Amino acid sequence: MRRTSSIETSISKQLAKKAMPVALSVVAIGVCMTIYLSFWISSEDKKADEAVRGNVAYLTDVSSLMSHIQDAEIGQRGFLLTGDQLYLKPYTTAMESLDGMLDKLAAGAEDASVETGSIPTLRSLVAQKKSELEQSVEYRRNGDDSGAIALVKTGQGKILMDGIRSVLAQMEKDGLEQLAKRSDAASAAKTRMHFLLLLFAIMVGGMAILVVRATVTRAKAAERTRDELLSHADRRLMAVMAADLVGYSRLMENNEADTLERLKAARDVIDTIIEDNSGVIITTAGDSIVAAFPSALSAIDCALQIQKFMVTHNADRPNDDRLLFRIGMNVGDVIVDNGDIFGDTVNIAARLEGIAEPGGICVSRSVRDHIRKQRKLKFEDAGFQQVKNISRPISTFRVREAA
Secondary structure (H helix, E strand, O other): OHHHHHHHHHHHHHHHHHHHHHHHHHHHHHHHHHHHHHHHHHHHHHHHHHHHHHHHHHHHHHHHHHHHHHHHHHHHHHHHHHOOHHHHHHHHHHHHHHHHHHHHHHHHHHHOOOOOOHHHHHHHHHHHHHHHHHHHHHHHHOOOHHHHHHHHHOOHHHHHHHHHHHHHHHHHHHHHHHHHHHHHHHHHHHHHHHHHHHHHHHHHOHHHHHHHHHHHHHHHHHHHHHHHHHHOOEEEEEEEEEEEEOOHHHHHHHOHHHHHHHHHHHHHHHHHHHHHOOOEEEEEOOOEEEEEEOOHHHHHHHHHHHHHHHHHHOOOOOHHHOOOEEEEEEEEEEEEEOOEEEOHHHHHHHHHHHHOOOOOEEEEHHHHHHHOOOOOEEEEEEEEEOOOOOOOOEEEEEEEEOO
16 A cells, blocks of 8 residues: 555656646746736727827817917907007917918827818818908008908908808817727727736736736726826916905904995906906905906006005095905916816916005016016015915015006
8 A cells, every 4th residue: 555655646746747847837828928918908008098199189279279260360359449459469379370280280180080171171261261360450550440340341250260160160079079989999998908818817816916906007097197188178378367355354244234335346346347458257255356367468457457446445444444455466377177267377376466465466477577568567576485385486576556
């Protein structure tokens, strides 16, 4: 019995010895295939992300082109109505960028695999719209007001804008449909890849499980990237004004009804001043206002008019019962989304409001640089200020009217 057991043991050892290389080979093959599949999935994810980015960039270009055409038309209308050269700045900027934007849109349509047949039509419509805008502006520059108005009244500009909107709307629709297809294809591809990866994970055990986890993590990161890209809204260069009533709580405690009545009367006038200066009220919270303007000049004119009005509004009130606003102002890129604005530009304007004196205006260096040659104002250097949630110090100035 002992001899038989010894033979069996010897055979078992030999079989085990022969089986070991086979087992190691199987494990090695499984590991290599797992690594290969991992890189493959990463590559497919990257391709899917690039495809989605291409579609998102294309849709952004469509929106940006429409926005610039509208900016050109708004500048033209403002100049025709007022003769103010300031309206020609957004008009000129937009007009100079349209050809380049059309070229970029045409290239983006190919990258996004969107039908490009509308591009020639769009180029023609934009060229005609530019000609109509340039002709009317030239009439106004030469003093031919009636010629400019007559050209506008022909309705040619509206017809061209309607045509441009129609073409861009169809291009946007095509882009959204292609984006949905690519997103669905990317999701389906990920599902298939993960299923294959799971099969090989069973072969290689814990090592393959780690690979699966890493792959899932990458997939989720890619999905977050796509979600972030899809959520991006239009970016605009704007001047932001933040105003806040000083001592609102104290005034309400002293005489709630009177404070509310005076604040409402003041706000009726302030809202009109903002509108008259091409501003848009973004948010209001009782005693505070955030408004956006197309230029720093419009914003500073509005702020000065508000503070002048408040002096008159408080004329018959004792010092401790006056409604005084602090106003902060900044200019820069903002993100426009669903009628609201976001970004550091907005945050800095709100922080500068807190630095301003009661009844005063505090602006950033960028605002001062935009307006100091255009308006006769004094800018008192308030130094570099470290404000909440902004990492870099902000160069600030208090605005005084020139004597």
